[in-house]
Amino acid sequence: MxxxxxxxxxxxxxxxxxxxxxxxxxxxQDPLKPIxxxxxxxxxxxxxxxxxxxxxxxxxxxxxxxxxxxxxxxLLQKSVKLRDSNQLGKVIDIEFPDGSPPLLNISVNGGYIKKTLLDVSEVS
Known part of the structure; x- marks a missing residue:
């Protein structure tokens, strides 16, 4: 292996x-061949x-x-459409993990999901 x-x-x-x-x-260095x-x-x-x-x-x-x-x-408190699922949700809060892109906590259908800015396709 x-x-x-x-x-x-x-x-x-x-x-x-x-x-x-x-x-x-x-x-x-060689004195006869200086740099x-x-x-x-x-x-x-x-x-x-x-x-x-x-x-x-x-x-x-x-x-x-x-x-x-x-x-x-x-995007805080804005409605967003997610790129991968076309779901609509509202950005509730944002996390800023060290060394990683910000995570948007999005309320979708009574639950919460975490997505990055790149996962958002539309804002309204």
Missing amino acids: SSPVQPAQENTISQTDYLQLFTKELTY DNREFMAQMAQFSSLQEARSTNENLRRLLELTSSSQSLM
Whole structure:
């Protein structure tokens, strides 16, 4: 029986780690073949670009969470139609679980169901 595939861990290195590694490289370099400064500058530029891309990605993720929360709050006490079943219900309250999209507690036919914003097809 095979074992489940484990997700690859993200290898991250900080700018400080990179500079320490570069300093070690300079310490042990061959004096007859010094490192090319252009290569170092290109690597630093790539590293800075990568850090900025990661920061932008994190900011976009946070913006998406805030937008989803805001849109969910606007549905409070509204009648909604569910995408999967075409049932009509009223959003009674909203839960905000950590790391997950908001859950709408919807009153449907005397009972309650929990759905995400993506499960709503119409609002009235």
